[in-house]
Amino acid sequence: MEKYDLVVAGAGGGLVGAIKAAQLGVKVLLIDASPDFINTCNTSMTSGMFPASGSRWQKEKGIVDSPEIFANDIMKKTKNSGHVVATQALTNVSVEVFEWMADSLGVPWELVTDFHYPGHSVDRCLSVPGRMGQLVLGPIWKVASDQKLFDFRASTRLVDVVIKDGQVVAAVVENADGSQEEIATDNVLMATNGYGANQKLLAEHNEEVSYIYYHGSRYSKGEALQIGMKHGAGYGYLDSYQGHAAISSHAKTLVGWTTIMQGGFIVNSSGERFGDESAGYSEYAAILNDQKGNTGWIIIDNAIHEGSMLFKEYEYTAASGAIVWADSIEELATAIAVPADKLMAELENAHAVHDGKGEDRFGRKSFEKRLQAPFGAIKVRPALFHTQGGVQVNANAQVLREDGSVIKGLYAAGGAAVGISGHGSDGYLAGNGLLPAFGFSYLAAKAVASQLVSR
Ligand SMILES: Cc1cc2nc3c(=O)[nH]c(=O)nc-3n(C[C@H](O)[C@H](O)[C@H](O)COP(=O)(O)OP(=O)(O)OC[C@H]3O[C@@H](n4cnc5c(N)ncnc54)[C@H](O)[C@@H]3O)c2cc1C
Structure with missing residues (x-):
């Protein structure tokens, strides 16, 4: 042989x-x-x-x-x-x-x-x-x-x-x-x-994410860990994982954190932000998962949309019709069924922080730009990407x-x-x-x- x-x-x-x-x-x-x-x-x-x-x-x-x-x-x-x-x-x-x-x-x-x-x-x-x-x-x-x-x-x-x-x-x-x-x-x-992709191992070592939608390879069954353990290998960090808070609910594609890092923000079904998005997309998965319906809306404008088109997955998201567009914040709020006054307050907060005229209550240091009409909203859900x-x-x-x-x-x-x-x-x-x-x-x-x- x-x-x-x-x-x-x-x-x-x-x-x-x-x-x-x-x-x-x-x-x-x-x-x-x-x-x-x-x-x-x-x-x-x-x-x-x-x-x-x-x-x-x-x-x-x-x-x-x-x-x-x-x-x-x-x-x-x-x-x-x-x-x-x-x-x-x-x-x-x-x-x-x-x-x-x-x-x-x-x-x-x-x-x-x-x-x-x-x-x-x-x-x-x-x-x-x-x-x-x-x-x-x-x-x-x-x-x-x-x-x-x-x-x-x-x-x-x-x-x-x-x-x-x-x-x-x-x-x-x-x-x-x-x-x-x-x-x-x-x-x-x-x-x-x-x-x-191994529910049993997840439940055993990483319960926090065992109930979150898994967006990685279906072949990730954990055989290396099992083979290693069988032969006496040490192991570590089994609770460690990469989550992501920006998977399109509509298309199941990656919307991407570029939307946030160019100045976008996320609101829940009450039209309110619920954390510092700029801390990182991985930890934000669990934070988003705690919101009603386990979903949120990323709010963007056209410049952010254009900037995100450098990513093929964002392009697929846009092509799927996952983005709701409106000419004003009030119309956007109606289209995505969140209270308009709450959504407007979040936009004003973002603009105030951007202009150096206010502090974000969640500690986000920077909103990279003032969002301008037309506004877009993309419904997102959290996901586990890999352990x-x-x-x-x-x-x-x-x-x-x-x-x-x-x-x-x-x-x-x-x-x-x-x-x-x-x-x-x-x-x-x-x-x-x-x-x-x-x-x-x-x-x-x-x-x-x-x-x-x-x-
Ligand atoms: C949507 C998404 C976006 C991401 N973006 C980034 C990013 O931009 N940057 C970054 O650093 N990370 C990113 N990650 C994380 C990244 O995907 C993984 O960390 C990385 O790809 C892991 O590489 P790997 O070689 O270990 O696994 P894989 O790329 O999955 O390769 C493992 C291969 O092993 C095969 N396999 C499995 N079991 C067996 C077996 N028993 N015998 C033989 N073959 C087997 C599988 O079929 C697979 O082909 C992202 C994850 C996702 C889901």
Whole structure:
């Protein structure tokens, strides 16, 4: 039977690990549980925000940044509860990964400067035109397939690993017909995401979100966590998750926080705001969930609408007819059935804060612009995007036992590994999902390659 140096399970962030390892001479098999990962994995669903600290795209714009500044932002957002080793490893490698993706795989990164993500002290998120993860993953998958860099099997699920004398010797996989087989390999990278689609694991570890609508990949069943636990891996931050408060109720698409960060705000069915939206979209999911009907309305104007059209998902939202437009606040209030005086009071409050003539009662420091007629309203509901906790890893993405020792040959990345967002939902910074997915996969690839060289 054929033996591989590395089996990568999961072709979201895992795809870059497979490519990097193959480029370094590692014999790789990539498997994915889905028959069509490009359309079903979490990475494809994203707004494609990839943070890199000190990148050449920042330097071109005169933005001063460094891994230390980025790590400080992460620690500040997590109130110093973030995973220190993972944070350092990922902030240190961020530029290397994304510059390599541009130079070696032709990813056309642009620095996002048209609005500022909450919690990032400088603009550092990279994205591609259209701002969707699928527009990153699709083209790099084409590069990998055209160059026949590695073997690939779709509809193939990692269900276990075989460990002998402390070293991985095989991956156990389940095929589409339910048959199982062992594939001989010295290394397995678990890049299978978290357990957002596993109601039982959610209820066990993350009850807070087990009842919120799940908007991530249906293949995120938590197998990496279960495999890791079975083999004595340590784990952490299982209560950590990324929520989002701006899913269109009408279209079930991502409206996006760009609407808020350009000056929009959210009201409930009484026409009233209920918090500081600028704190972050992840924590706002639970806040929105507490409102009557578990829904709210994002209030925007035409300039915000135009600015948001840079995002494909917003474009889909608009095309679905999810935006209610009106020429005045009174007409908008009638159209969305909220009290006009309350909605008008919120608009006046936003304008007063913007003009420096008042303080927001929820502490929002900035409303980026005065909204002007015509006004738009988009009904939104909260969602769980992905879980952030997982098996413990070191700076090379090697899975660790509870005592801190390495399980030789076992690696984890992305939602399968411990995240960098601390506990709960409010430690999430934009990019904290994709950076561990791509960064740890890349680090695992390099670690496997260097281990082969040193043998
Ligand atoms: C709408 C939306 C927008 C988002 N926007 C952003 C953003 O802009 N920036 C950001 O940083 N994060 C964002 N996130 C979070 C981000 O999606 C995840 O953190 C990230 O994609 C996780 O990558 P991953 O490689 O771990 O998982 P995935 O991309 O889901 O890849 C895992 C792959 O593993 C496969 N798989 C699962 N189980 C198995 C198994 N047992 N065996 C084999 N294969 C398996 C799956 O089919 C899948 O293809 C967003 C999430 C959502 C839902």
